[in-house]
Amino acid sequence: MNDKTTTIAEIKKHIQDFSDARGWRKDQNAKDLVMALSVEAAELSEIFMWLHSDNADSVKENAEEYQHLQEELSDVFWYVCRLCEHFDIDLARAVEEKAAKNAQKYPIEGCKS
């Protein structure tokens, strides 16, 4: 899989199949999924916790940390997809609709400096 050739629907299906094969989906509810998402977001934050903000991009230069970054981002996206599936949310549509809302809230003219 890669970003250029894989659809969000394909990723959601992959996650569903993976979870179903392990019997996870039947036991996890919305609260569990939101908590798991929160934990994974915290694990992502932990990578940067003691780095000075000027050095945050250095994570990419350390192979082990860069791999860790990719894994935690994947974990976060995993639970975003699980929540979308749980609540029957079309993520692409939700992003598009929120972007339109943000465009109203933050017009380009007000953002240029």
Ligand SMILES: [Mg+2]
């Ligand atoms: Mg994790």
